[in-house]
Structures are given as C-alpha cells and as structure tokens.
Amino acid sequence: MAKKRKRKIWLYVLVAILLLLLVFIVYFKIVTRIAPPTELHPDELGFERVKVDEDYYRCEGSWLRKNDFGLWELYIEGKPLELGVMNGLLTSELVKSQEDAFVEQIKVMIPSESYLKFLKYFTAWFNKDLDSYIKQEYLLEIYGVSGFASENYEFIGDKYDRILNYHAAHDIGHALQNLNLVKCTAFGVWDERSSDSSMLIGRNFDFYVGDAFAVNKILAFVNPEQGYKFASITWGGMIGVVSGMNEKGLTVTLNSAKSDIPFGACTPVSIIAREILQYASNIEEAMAIASSRKSFVSESFLIGSAEDHKAVVIEKSTDTTLLYDPGMDHIILTNHFQSDYFKSTPLTIENMENETSVYRHERVQELIQAKESFDYTDAAELLRNRKGKGGKDIGQGNEKAVNQLIAHHSIIFKPEQKRFWISTHPYQMGSYICYDLDSIFRYASDVEQEKVIVLNDLKIPSATDYTINDFNLLNIFRYQADEFKKLIAEGDSxxxxxxxxxxxxxxxxxxxxxxxxxxxxYQGKGDVGNAVKYFKLALSKEVASADERKNIEERIQECSDE
Structure with missing residues (x-):
C-alpha cells in the first residue's frame, strides 16, 4: 500500500513538472514573440518587380542593378513600409543569399549544435523587447524587407523576428563575449592636412563573417518621405547604417569599442546611425539623436559635417554619450575611446593594453605625418597600407595593419562636395569608384538602363603593389590555416x-x-621540441595582441612542463 502511494506521489510530481514545463514553454513563446508593426502584409501593397535585363530590376520609381564593377546599386523611395517592401522585393535573392552566408558562418564559428540552440533561445529572450527601442518607421521598413526573406530558416524564427534580430547581430556578439568581429580603422583630414583644404574622410569596415558575406555589397540610395536623402553601403536585408552620407554632406561611420555586458535589449547601433544619417544635418543634431537613444554596446560614431567643416567622434557607452573633438586638422579612430572621461575607465584601459587598437592608431598617425597633405588618392593609399609601424612587414592579414585584407568595404568621403569613393573587389585593393550624391538624386527615379552613374574620370585605379598572385597566395594561406586548425582539433597528422x-x-x-x-x-603530436621552436618563431614576429602573445607563452610553458 505504501509503495502504491509513493508511486502515485511520484506520478503527481512528474505530471506537475511536465505541466510547469509546458506553462513555461507557452509563456516563453508568448513573451518572446515580437508582433509585426502592422497587420498589413507586404504582398498587399500590390507592388510588382519587373526584370528589365540581366541583373536589372524596376518597381515603380525604384530600381536595382549591378554595375560593371560588381556592386549592386539600389534606389528606393517612399514611406517607411514602402521603402522596406521595395527594398525586399528588388533584392529578394540578395536577402536570401545573405542570410545563407550569415547562418553558414555562424555554424563555422559556433560548431556546437547545443550552443547554437542555446544562442537561439538566449537571443529570443534577450531581444524580447527589441521592438520597443526602435522607431515605428524603422520597424515598418524592416517588416517590409522581411516579407521577402528565406523560407529555409523558420527553425530559427519567423521572417520578421529574424530580420529584426539580424540588425542587432553586431550588438549580440558583444553581449555574449565581446566577439572580435570588427576591427575598423578610420581617419579624417581638413584645412592644412587636405590638398584643397576641404574635408576628406576614409574608413575600412573590417567586419568579417566569411568571404561569402561580402560578395553582394549593395550601394543603397534612399529617398525617404521624411528626413534627408542618403547613400549607405549595406547588404541584403539590412536597413541600418554602418557607412553613409546624406544630402547635407553629413557622414556617419561606426567603430566598435570594448563594452560592458548588457542585460537586455536596447537600440542597435546601426539603427542609431541610420537615424542620424536620415535626420541630422550637423554635429549638434547628430549628438542630440545619439544622446536620445540607449544602445546595447559601446560604439564610436565618426561624424563628418560639411556644415561644421570638421569631423568628431560621438563616443557612446551603454549609459553615457560624449563628444570627442581633437581640436586639430585631422582625426583618427580605431577601436578605443579617446575622450578624457572614457580613456581612464577600466574597460578602455584594458582594451588599449591588450588589443590592436592603439597600434593601428599610431600607425595611421605615422602615415598622416609622413604626408604634407592628402587628396582622395592619398586617402586610398593610406587605407590600403598593409605594413606595421615604421613600414615593418608584419605579414598579410595581421590585425595590427590598417588593411587586414578582410574589409567588407572601404570608403572615402568628400562631404562638402557630396562625393564618395567605394572600394571594389578584392577588399580595398581593387578600384575605388566615385559617386556624386547630388547628381544621383537629381534623376534617380528616372534613370535609364544604360545610364552610368559612376564618375569614371574620378576612379582610383587598383593598387599597383597587390597582384593576382598576392591575392591567390593569401587565399592559399587562409585555406591551409583552416586545414591546420582541423588537424589540431582532431589530432590528425x-x-x-x-x-x-x-x-x-x-x-x-x-x-x-x-x-x-x-x-x-606539433604540440598536439607530442613533439615538444618542434612545438617550442615554432612558438618562439611566432614570438619573434609582430604578434597581434598582448592576449595572443600571452597564449603563445603559455603554450611554451605547457611544452616545458611535459
């Protein structure tokens, strides 16, 4: 009798646990589901895409085409939802291929299926209030794009949830473990440092999530119903901004900084940059917008302003926003804060001591000091520089280099002329092609198929010191390095x-x-003699960071202890 009673008790406990688990699952699904910003489905707007020619599509006054340099040129106009639908409809194949590339690289970076599942649920919970930190107009635009996302990733989330969350991918990387996906370098010169005294800004966007992610770059020209017209370098499914310029000659670029771990959703930094680009005409207005938004992570916004004839950095942590103005005729930005307040904080000190940011900053300072003044071709030369301080050969792809040969894009702005140059394949070593913002928006909605909007007479030629052999050799190195990592992980010979x-x-x-x-x-094979030999050779070269040097030294110690 007692045994039956115990079995009944255990049965009740088990049923209670299962019911609690079911309640939790239902609760989780309810609280993590982000409702669309409108009940209107993107298809209901009735827009249709017309294929005019190979790699050339039109929809109403908007269009997408691929230029002779392999860049996609996109023009969209209208209200927020219309912008999103036009974007998604015209770039639907690019949205799908971009998600394929992103998900595939995430699997490479995080091969553990269990951790990927944890990441999925962590992101859903972490971002459950994400939509409350994003303006309604941007939610509508993201929703419009999401209607054309892939059907293949419903196991991750529905289309709207996924595209919305991808806008916070950079920020989530910080949230998990300060992932080193971004090590960008930027600079600006004006007055005596500029060959014509007007402002010149250059930046490398070294955001790397696999080669496939950078294949289909989109140069988006956006004519919103409200705010300023602007150009932005982006990719399929992305309405946020990482590099761009508006019709007032205001530029925005992003550089990450070491961040505190956030404990909940805030506004993604690319959305803050988008709002600045769309609604600010000068530094004061840009600062007001940045200060009004709470961000996930620490970020530096390099703001160039034709109206103010200078560039400054808006330094933004999770709880403080400050303006850094060097008060000189040039500015340099890598991945650490420079204002008096932030540069004395423990996070910034740790970042400056252990990472590559200070080294790259000093290298850019060297390159600026080496020239009396800069024009746009000189800016490209600086952004292409692969050497270390003092011109030292530090290897190809070293994170201490200004040019790490991983750039998604490199861009040069002349804000007062409203012109910019964007790099073409490979990385920033191909030609930089020039666009004039005023002339593009003057006839954008009526552009004809054969109309070339690139200013060919201002094209910067491909780098003469980088050959196809150099490119192939780097690819061979990276392929073989991946093979070495597999052998090390599996213990094979x-x-x-x-x-x-x-x-x-x-x-x-x-x-x-x-x-x-x-x-x-060699260490994995138990050959400590050869292992120590090569570890010491590694230390004799320019090691990327203090943390990397420490790791190698610890491996030498491990070999000595065997």
Whole structure:
C-alpha cells in the first residue's frame, strides 16, 4: 500500500513538472514573440518587380542593378513600409543569399549544435523587447524587407523576428563575449592636412563573417518621405547604417569599442546611425539623436559635417554619450575611446593594453605625418597600407595593419562636395569608384538602363603593389590555416609534413600566426621540441595582441612542463 502511494506521489510530481514545463514553454513563446508593426502584409501593397535585363530590376520609381564593377546599386523611395517592401522585393535573392552566408558562418564559428540552440533561445529572450527601442518607421521598413526573406530558416524564427534580430547581430556578439568581429580603422583630414583644404574622410569596415558575406555589397540610395536623402553601403536585408552620407554632406561611420555586458535589449547601433544619417544635418543634431537613444554596446560614431567643416567622434557607452573633438586638422579612430572621461575607465584601459587598437592608431598617425597633405588618392593609399609601424612587414592579414585584407568595404568621403569613393573587389585593393550624391538624386527615379552613374574620370585605379598572385597566395594561406586548425582539433597528422610545412610558411612568412599554428600542430603530436621552436618563431614576429602573445607563452610553458 505504501509503495502504491509513493508511486502515485511520484506520478503527481512528474505530471506537475511536465505541466510547469509546458506553462513555461507557452509563456516563453508568448513573451518572446515580437508582433509585426502592422497587420498589413507586404504582398498587399500590390507592388510588382519587373526584370528589365540581366541583373536589372524596376518597381515603380525604384530600381536595382549591378554595375560593371560588381556592386549592386539600389534606389528606393517612399514611406517607411514602402521603402522596406521595395527594398525586399528588388533584392529578394540578395536577402536570401545573405542570410545563407550569415547562418553558414555562424555554424563555422559556433560548431556546437547545443550552443547554437542555446544562442537561439538566449537571443529570443534577450531581444524580447527589441521592438520597443526602435522607431515605428524603422520597424515598418524592416517588416517590409522581411516579407521577402528565406523560407529555409523558420527553425530559427519567423521572417520578421529574424530580420529584426539580424540588425542587432553586431550588438549580440558583444553581449555574449565581446566577439572580435570588427576591427575598423578610420581617419579624417581638413584645412592644412587636405590638398584643397576641404574635408576628406576614409574608413575600412573590417567586419568579417566569411568571404561569402561580402560578395553582394549593395550601394543603397534612399529617398525617404521624411528626413534627408542618403547613400549607405549595406547588404541584403539590412536597413541600418554602418557607412553613409546624406544630402547635407553629413557622414556617419561606426567603430566598435570594448563594452560592458548588457542585460537586455536596447537600440542597435546601426539603427542609431541610420537615424542620424536620415535626420541630422550637423554635429549638434547628430549628438542630440545619439544622446536620445540607449544602445546595447559601446560604439564610436565618426561624424563628418560639411556644415561644421570638421569631423568628431560621438563616443557612446551603454549609459553615457560624449563628444570627442581633437581640436586639430585631422582625426583618427580605431577601436578605443579617446575622450578624457572614457580613456581612464577600466574597460578602455584594458582594451588599449591588450588589443590592436592603439597600434593601428599610431600607425595611421605615422602615415598622416609622413604626408604634407592628402587628396582622395592619398586617402586610398593610406587605407590600403598593409605594413606595421615604421613600414615593418608584419605579414598579410595581421590585425595590427590598417588593411587586414578582410574589409567588407572601404570608403572615402568628400562631404562638402557630396562625393564618395567605394572600394571594389578584392577588399580595398581593387578600384575605388566615385559617386556624386547630388547628381544621383537629381534623376534617380528616372534613370535609364544604360545610364552610368559612376564618375569614371574620378576612379582610383587598383593598387599597383597587390597582384593576382598576392591575392591567390593569401587565399592559399587562409585555406591551409583552416586545414591546420582541423588537424589540431582532431589530432590528425599531415601526410609528408616535411614538404607541406615549408610550403605553408612560404604563403605568409612574416605572419606570427603561421608559426603559432605549426607550433600547435606539433604540440598536439607530442613533439615538444618542434612545438617550442615554432612558438618562439611566432614570438619573434609582430604578434597581434598582448592576449595572443600571452597564449603563445603559455603554450611554451605547457611544452616545458611535459
């Protein structure tokens, strides 16, 4: 009798646990579901895309086409929902391929299925209030784009939830572990530092989530119903801004900074940048917008203003927004805060001591000081520079270089002339092509198929010191480095390693990471003699960061203890 009673009690407990679990699942689904900003489905607007020619589409007064340099040029106009629907309809294949590339790279970066599932639910919970921090007009625009997203990722979330959350991907990376996806470099010169005294701004957007992610870059020309017309360099599904200029000659670019761990959703930094670009005409207005929004993470907004004839940095942490103005004829921005208040904080000090930001800042200062003045071709030369301080060869792809050969895009602005130059493949080593914002918006809605909107006479030629052989060699190095990492993880051996390892070294002989990988390979095999030899060779090169140097030194110690 007692045993039956115990079984009944355990049965009741089990049923109660299952009911609680069911209640929790239902509750989780309810509180994490983000309702669309309108009941109107994007299809109900009745827009249709017309294919005019190969890689050329039109819809009403909006259009998308691929230029001779491989860049997609997009023009959209209208109210917020119309902007989103036009964008999504015209770029539907690009939206889908971009999500394919993003999800595939996330799987490469996070191979654990269990951690990916955790990430999915963490993101859903973390961002459950995300829509309350984004203006209604941008929610409508994102919703419009999301109607044309892929059907293949419903297991991650519905289309609107996914596209909305992708706008916070950069911020979520910080939220999880300060992921080093972004190590950008930017600078500006004016007055005596500029060859014609007008302002010149350049930046490398070194945001890397796989090569496929950077294949289909979109140059978006946006004519919103409210606010200023603007141009932005973006990708399929993205309405936020990372680099752009508006019709008033105001420019915005983003550089990440080391951040506190946030505990809930706020406004994604790309959406803050979008609002600045659409509604600010000068530094004061940009600062007012940035100050009015609470961000997920710490970020630096480099603001160039034709009206103010200078560039400044808006430094924004999760609870403080400050303006940094160097008070000189030039400005440099990498990935650390520079204002008196922020540069003394523990996070900034840690970042400056352990990461590559200070080194790149000092390298840009060297390059600026080496020239009397800059024009747009000089700006491209600086942004393409692959050497370390003092012109030292630090290997290809070193994070200490201004040009790490991973850039999604590189861009040069002349705000007072409202012109900009955007890089073409590969990275920033191909031609930079020029656009004039005023002339584009003058006839954008009536542009004809054969109309070339690139200013070919102002094109910056491809880098002469970077050949197809250099490009191929770097790709071989990166492929072989990935193979080494697989061998290290699986504990396998290289067939004919005496021949393979010297060939691997030849692909990138001055890069510390080449020797670090070989050392790790030998350490995994138990060959501590060769492991220590290559670890010491790695330390003899320019190691990217203090943390990386410490890791290599610890591996040497591990070998000594064996």
């Amino acid at each position: 290289i067939p004919d390693e005496d021949a393979v390892i010297p060939l691997f070294i030849m692909t990138n002989p001055e890069f510390y990471y080449t020797y670090d990988l070989i050392g790790q390979y």
